[in-house]
Amino acid sequence: MKANSKKSFNSNTLLLVITIVLFCVLYVGGCIAYGSKGFTHFQTFLNILITNAGLICVACGMTCVMLTGGIDISVGALIAMDCMMLAVGMEKGIGAVTMVLIVLLVGVVFGVVQGFLVGYLEIQPFIVSMAGMFFCRGMTAVICTDQVSITEKINATFYKWANTKVTIPFGGYVNNKGKYMAPYVRPGVIVAILVLIIIFIMLRYTKFGRSLYAVGGSAQSAAMMGLNVKKIKMGAYMLSSILCSVGGVCYCLNTMAGSVTQALGLEMDAISSAVIGGTLLTGGVGNVIGSFFGVLINGTISSIVKTNGKLASSWPNILTAALLFIFIVIQSIFAAVRARRK
Amino acid sequence: MEENVVLTARGISMTFPGVKALDNVDFTLRKGEIHALMGENGAGKSTLIKCLTGINDFEAGEIRVEGVDGPVKNRSTKDAQNIGISTVYQEVNLCPNLSVAENLFIGREPLTKLHTIDRKSYNKRSMKIMEDLGISVDVTQNLENYSLAIQQMVAIARAVDMDCKVLILDEPTSSLDDEEVEKLFSLMRKLKEKGVGIIFVTHFLEQVYAVCDRITVLRNGAFVGEFPIAELPRVKLVAAMMGKDLDDLAEIQKEQKDYSKEPMEIEAKGLSHAGTIKPFDLNIHKGEVVGIGGLLGSGRSELARCIYGADKAQTGTLAVAGQQVKINQPIDAMNKGMGMLPDDRKAEGIIADLSVRENIILALQAKRGMFKQLSRAQQEEIADRYIDLVKIKTASKDTLIKQLSGGNQQKVILARWLATDPDFLILDEPTRGIDVGTKSEIQKLIVKLAGEGKSVLFISSEIEEMLRTCNRMVIMRDGQKVGEIDHDLSQEGVMKAIAGGES
Numbered sequence: 001m002k003a004n005s006k007k008s009f010n011s012n013t014l015l016l017v018i019t020i021v022l023f024c025v026l027y028v029g030g031c032i033a034y035g036s037k038g039f040t041h042f043q044t045f046l047n048i049l050i051t052n053a054g055l056i057c058v059a060c061g062m063t064c065v066m067l068t069g070g071i072d073i074s075v076g077a078l079i080a081m082d083c084m085m086l087a088v089g090m091e092k093g094i095g096a097v098t099m100v101l102i103v104l105l106v107g108v109v110f111g112v113v114q115g116f117l118v119g120y121l122e123i124q125p126f127i128v129s130m131a132g133m134f135f136c137r138g139m140t141a142v143i144c145t146d147q148v149s150i151t152e153k154i155n156a157t158f159y160k161w162a163n164t165k166v167t168i169p170f171g172g173y174v175n176n177k178g179k180y181m182a183p184y185v186r187p188g189v190i191v192a193i194l195v196l197i198i199i200f201i202m203l204r205y206t207k208f209g210r211s212l213y214a215v216g217g218s219a220q221s222a223a224m225m226g227l228n229v230k231k232i233k234m235g236a237y238m239l240s241s242i243l244c245s246v247g248g249v250c251y252c253l254n255t256m257a258g259s260v261t262q263a264l265g266l267e268m269d270a271i272s273s274a275v276i277g278g279t280l281l282t283g284g285v286g287n288v289i290g291s292f293f294g295v296l297i298n299g300t301i302s303s304i305v306k307t308n309g310k311l312a313s314s315w316p317n318i319l320t321a322a323l324l325f326i327f328i329v330i331q332s333i334f335a336a337v338r339a340r341r342k
Numbered sequence: 343m344e345e346n347v348v349l350t351a352r353g354i355s356m357t358f359p360g361v362k363a364l365d366n367v368d369f370t371l372r373k374g375e376i377h378a379l380m381g382e383n384g385a386g387k388s389t390l391i392k393c394l395t396g397i398n399d400f401e402a403g404e405i406r407v408e409g410v411d412g413p414v415k416n417r418s419t420k421d422a423q424n425i426g427i428s429t430v431y432q433e434v435n436l437c438p439n440l441s442v443a444e445n446l447f448i449g450r451e452p453l454t455k456l457h458t459i460d461r462k463s464y465n466k467r468s469m470k471i472m473e474d475l476g477i478s479v480d481v482t483q484n485l486e487n488y489s490l491a492i493q494q495m496v497a498i499a500r501a502v503d504m505d506c507k508v509l510i511l512d513e514p515t516s517s518l519d520d521e522e523v524e525k526l527f528s529l530m531r532k533l534k535e536k537g538v539g540i541i542f543v544t545h546f547l548e549q550v551y552a553v554c555d556r557i558t559v560l561r562n563g564a565f566v567g568e569f570p571i572a573e574l575p576r577v578k579l580v581a582a583m584m585g586k587d588l589d590d591l592a593e594i595q596k597e598q599k600d601y602s603k604e605p606m607e608i609e610a611k612g613l614s615h616a617g618t619i620k621p622f623d624l625n626i627h628k629g630e631v632v633g634i635g636g637l638l639g640s641g642r643s644e645l646a647r648c649i650y651g652a653d654k655a656q657t658g659t660l661a662v663a664g665q666q667v668k669i670n671q672p673i674d675a676m677n678k679g680m681g682m683l684p685d686d687r688k689a690e691g692i693i694a695d696l697s698v699r700e701n702i703i704l705a706l707q708a709k710r711g712m713f714k715q716l717s718r719a720q721q722e723e724i725a726d727r728y729i730d731l732v733k734i735k736t737a738s739k740d741t742l743i744k745q746l747s748g749g750n751q752q753k754v755i756l757a758r759w760l761a762t763d764p765d766f767l768i769l770d771e772p773t774r775g776i777d778v779g780t781k782s783e784i785q786k787l788i789v790k791l792a793g794e795g796k797s798v799l800f801i802s803s804e805i806e807e808m809l810r811t812c813n814r815m816v817i818m819r820d821g822q823k824v825g826e827i828d829h830d831l832s833q834e835g836v837m838k839a840i841a842g843g844e845s
Contacts, residue, residue: 205458207451210440214448217437224435225500226420226449284439 012285015278015331019293022323026297030304037307042171042183044307048299053188054079054251055269055298059277059291060199061243062270067203067212068236069219069283070118070125074132075244076266078110080259081136082248087148087258090155097157100249107245110136114241115234125237133267140260147259150252161187162253188250195246199288212236216283272320273298276327297323346373347408348507348539349427354393354403363389364400367565369558371508371539373408376530378550378571379543381560382583382638382803387543390560391510394541395422395429408507428501432513434493436500438486443468445485446500471503472496475529491522495529502533509533510541515549527553545639546820547576547842561585576841583637584803584837601627601813605664607766607797610649612658618644621657622823624816626766631788631798633808635836636818642801643685645818646768649799650682651675663765676709681759683752685770685801691755694744698736699725701743701754706761728757733783749780756784760791767791768799773807785811805833 031040038044049056058075065072082103089099110132117128152159165184172182203209211232214222223229251263275281276297277290302316351369355362364386371377381387392398394405396416404413407425416422419429436445443465444451452460452467468481477495485493494514501509511530515523530540530553542554550557550571557574559566559582566582574582604627614621619641626632634642647653649660651669660667662678669675672682684691693701702725703716710716716724725739732753736746743754752772759767769788773781788798788811802808808815814828817839825839 201458205461207449207453207459210444210448210451210459213440214437214444217439218435221435221437222448224419224431225437225445226423284437 012278015327015334016287016290016293018330019277019290019297019327023293023297023300026300026304030300030307034304034307039304039307041173041181042168043173043181044303046168046183046185046189048296048303049189049192050186051254051302052295052299053186053192053254054247054249054263055266055273056192056292056295057195057243057247057250058266058270059273059295060195060288061240061247062267063274063277063279063286063288063291064199064203064212064243065125065236065240066216066271066274066279066281067283067286068215068233069281070233070236071271071281072114072125072129072132072237072240072244073267073271074110074114074129074136075240075247075270076263076268077133077136077140078107078241078244079248079251079263079266080261081140081143082106082245083252083255083262084140084143084148084258084260086158086249086252087150088144090150090158091148095157096155096161099158103249104242104245107242107248108238110245111238111241112234115237118237119230119232119234129237137260140258140262144258145260147257149257151256158253159256162256166190186253188253191246191250195243196288196292199243203287208232208235213284216285218284269295269298272324276323278327278331280331347371348373349394349405349407351390351394351405352403354390354400354405356389356393356398356400363563364393365563366403367560367563368568369565370568371541372556373539374534374537375555376534376540376542376553378554378557379541379560380550380557380579380583381566385560385583386563387560388512389563391429391512391541391543394508394510395419395427423504423506426505426507427510428504428506428508429510429512430494430497430501430514432516434490434497436485436493436497438493439484441482442472442479442485442488442496443481445496446471446481446503450504471499475499475502475532477529489522491518491525494518494522494526498526498529498533502538506538508539508541510543512543513545514542515544515546523549545637547579548820550579551576559583577838580637580837580841584805601630604628604630606661607663608649608799609661609664610658611660613648613655613660614657615644615648615653616656618653618821619648620822624649624823626797626799628765628797629792629795630814631792631800631812633812633815634799634801634818635805635808635815636840638803640818640840641821641823642818643770644821645816645823646682646770646799646801649675650680650768652682652684673708676705676762676764679763679765680768681705681762681764681766682768683755683759683770683772685774692743692751694742696743697740698729698734698743698746698754699739702728702739702757702761705758709762724761728761731760732757732787753780753784756787764796766797766799768801770801771803772800773802773804781807805836809833809836 062072062075085103086099089102090096114128114132117123118125150158164187166187167182167184172180175181211227214227215229215232219229255262273294274286274291277286277294279286279291298320301319305311305315347370349371351367354364354367356364367386367390369390379387389398393400396418407414410425414425440448446468447464452463454460465481472479472481477492479488479492485496515526518526534540544550554571556568556570557579558568561583606625607628608624608626610622610624612621612623622645634645636642644653648655651671651674654670660669667678699721703721707716722739729736729739734750734753734757736750743751756772773784785807788800792798800808800812809831814826815831815836816823817825817827819840819842824842827835827839
């Protein structure tokens with residue numbers, strides 16, 4: 001009874017590889033088609049990161065929740081509320097650091113409530129986070145119904161953070177005026193990359209991370225093996241809300257405004273990124289690297305459409321839909337193959 | 343505590359709403375023995391096990407475990423694991439999406455100095471554990487890449503590595519094939535040598551005699567006895583489980599009519615459904631009542647479900663009234679003139695919030711299709727006719743069925759199928775849980791239906807009942823049809839056939 005299953009064939013790794021390859025194909029395709037419009041510059045790639053820094057944080061949290069087999073659709077509204085709080089708070093003269101801490105604290109409290117409802121009261125995560133979504137969107141309007149911009153006058157510190165360029169020592173280009181343009185990212189990107197690395201390590205090398213997989217694989221089994229499923233589920237939703245608040249700050253640094261309609265549908269972007277990155281909605285399979293590339297793929301599509309300039313702005317949605325469809329089909333094919341090999 | 347005893351349970355009692363699930367049950371497990379816990383479904387085996395593992399909260403009695411002072415009361419499976427009681431269930435309770443090693447160590451992973459998981463160390467330890475048990479697997483592979491048997495063994499390995507003194511195996515073999523079962527047995531024997539006390543729950547009689555040292559029998563929640571394996575031959579075991587004493591069985595004689603000349607109604611060849619019933623042949627003539635005998639869980643219902651298409655047959659052919667048919671789902675069977683009264687009438691039979699009338703016409707309406715609705719007058723006429731025919735005691739035909747007694751509910755379901763005018767009727771435990779008077783009415787009705795030329799497949803746990811009504815009996819054991827008895831139907835003969843084996 002020698003174990004002869006091939007180590008190389010692991011469908012989950014394969015999915016991740018497909019995602020990465022797809023990103024490369026898209027990106028190279030973009031470079032070839034729109035090279036003349038500056039798509040080949042390293043900065044184009046960095047701009048995708050800058051625009052999506054918040055989404056990367058949110059997608060990391062979403063992946064953790066989805067690993068347990070749950071879902072958190074409150075994240076978009078929570079981001080809107082975060083941004084509005086930041087904008088209005090600073091307008092009222094509260095310091096940038098204080099406001100950021102308040103926003104993070106709100107994320108923790110919000111996560112505790114959602115996590116408690118899902119984990120301990122065993123209410124459907126969809127319903128819980130839908131309620132959370134309505135609450136946040138509503139609260140955003142309660143705080144302020146107008147669009148509030150954060151200008152240098154309102155808060156110089158926050159303005160400085162937003163406009164800090166972290167230059168990268170390589171990959172620059174010389175523009176048509178003969179000036180060397182050094183590539184740069186914004187602080188939000190640094191935060192997002194840190195979050196990504198921390199969550200990657202957490203999922204792979206900590207007890208909590210592995211228990212998320214266990215709960216998603218089979219909650220009943222996890223309980224039988226002595227894991228505290230309720231606590232783990234609660235932890236996942238707390239993590240999601242906290243990361244969402246971190247993402248909210250990154251998002252706000254990018255938009256520099258608070259508005260009721262901000263980040264509409266961002267939760268769906270996060271979910272689609274995770275799914276394209278190989279996370280199963282049923283739980284137990286996936287990782288943040290995949291979700292990261294999922295975000296990049298969505299970002300690249302938007303970027304290509306924007307660079308083209310002639311395509312309607314609804315095309316990214318349609319392309320994302322097509323990709324989602326393809327990935328779901330691939331996933332179910334893999335699942336079928338696996339079932340047959342048994 | 344006695345020498346060599348690892349676990350005792352004394353006077354365990356437990357009630358579920360309305361049912362006494364366990365009544366003063368004793369159980370003793372010794373070091374290094376494999377102890378079978380036997381009983382029919384509903385005898386209380388699982389309830390007892392859940393009491394031992396902390397899932398159920400028993401009301402009276404005490405459990406003692408070697409090395410623990412005083413009575414033990416587990417609050418959760420984790421408590422039970424901590425004092426050395428581990429359980430492996432029929433469905434593998436591991437996470438398929440994690441590696442074998444992770445499944446062995448999750449919840450108790452070795453940590454590095456940085457408080458991260460020490461993957462190298464637990465992979466190495468897992469390899470050693472699996473080697474020690476003689477199971478060769480790549481521990482870094484996901485569990486889902488391995489067969490159920492291996493998964494089962496990983497679950498056992500996890501239990502053993504957690505220093506369990508008592509290993510409970512709850513129907514571990516039901517989804518394994520013969521070769522896998524043998525592997526499991528050799529693992530069990532290995533553990534036995536190490537001094538682990540094993541409680542083995544199974545409904546496969548052969549397996550009990552292959553590995554066990556001792557048997558405890560439960561019946562209807564009560565303790566029947568504890569026997570060394572040598573003192574309890576199969577027939578006696580079956581008698582103990584069913585609660586019949588062979589010696590006082592009165593022979594019941596029955597007139598026999600030769601049905602073999604009658605036209606064939608049902609002709610099944612090699613039908614099977616993976617995991618529930620092995621290929622079987624079965625012929626039923628017109629007007630014949632065929633009984634299916636066997637212990638609960640031996641595949642009686644599964645055989646019927648396979649014919650009826652409730653579990654789609656994966657192999658074999660079926661002919662109805664001489665015509666080859668393909669039955670994919672119950673509606674196909676209904677259209678070929680079959681009807682089936684399922685054994686779980688709460689879950690599969692009655693629709694509690696509908697009236698008696700609506701419950702009666704349900705199958706007929708389904709057979710006619712959604713768009714050919716029966717008129718109200720037709721419905722009432724049919725309801726009246728069958729309420730009268732099967733003597734349903736109900737205030738009116740528009741009474742909700744949930745207000746009727748169990749026996750009357752059963753009659754309504756019987757009426758439902760009679761209303762479709764079937765040529766072939768499958769009755770799965772039609773008399774379970776109903777009073778004696780109603781039972782005999784139903785039995786009479788079966789004989790009467792057969793007299794009218796309908797064929798009946800009759801499943802019951804009560805052998806007398808089948809002896810009274812059946813012309814022929816099919817014997818089931820361990821998911822397999824093992825024989826037929828068509829003459830000299832006697833209780834002793836049937837029980838011997840059910841027990842099988844040499845004794």
